[in-house]
């Protein structure tokens with residue numbers, strides 16, 4: 800199979816980073832109540848949720864191809880337990896932290912009605928930490944690829960998109976925010 804698994808892992812790593820960025824940006828837009836006739840809230844919600852599930856699919860292929868390829872000697876445990884891998888322990892460890900956080904965010908979202916709004920929200924806000932951790936993993940472990948002009952441009956574009964979405968999210972005062980706050984604390 801040669802190097803094809805290794806290339807598959809790197810390619811899906813970049814696609815996962817892109818999808819995660821799009822999911823995070825849409826989440827911030829959704830929470831910031833940015834709507835229009837073309838993009839009503841329920842559409843934003845559905846696209847945000849579906850993109851997050853697509854992110855998981857690419858992440859699964861990214862991780863599986865990295866492990867099945869014997870080159871780096873990565874074990875299944877390295878995927879969930881940070882900093883124990885023999886291959887780039889720090890940068891791979893960041894990937895494992897991102898993996899654990901993404902699972903927590905998605906699973907609590909699917910169980911939202913059962914666990915209650917407060918817990919769901921507490922876990923969901925960790926997405927703002929998940930994004931930089933995942934991107935640092937990619938930049939740090941990507942090595943030679945990270946130095947390619949188009950890969951660098953891709954990371955910068957992702958960072959700019961998240962920055963704009965987060966600033967927009969922080970500046971917005973939406974009319975139903977106080978009502979939501981009361982609902983979370985009750």
Ligand code: HEM
Nearest residue numbers: 822823826827829830848851854901904905908909926927
């Ligand atoms: C990769 C997985 C996911 C990531 C990274 C992510 C990220 C985010 C972010 C950053 C926000 C903005 C939070 C805020 O500023 O208050 C958000 C909001 C939201 N997310 Fe997600 N999310 C993910 C998966 C999901 C899933 C699977 C669902 C539902 C099934 C979901 C439902 C929502 C909802 C309803 C909001 C709006 C909250 C509000 O009204 O304030 N998310 N998401």
Ligand code: HEM
Nearest residue numbers: 809812813815816865878894895897898933937940941944
């Ligand atoms: C949300 C989580 C993750 C994201 C967004 C992500 C993204 C990325 C990106 C962008 C790259 C660089 C690709 C390149 O430039 O060639 C990469 C490389 C890599 N990732 Fe991940 N990754 C994540 C989680 C993981 C996990 C849990 C593992 C554990 C097996 C892992 C293993 C690897 C490996 C082995 C490489 C290739 C290193 C090399 O080329 O030397 N990643 N990842």
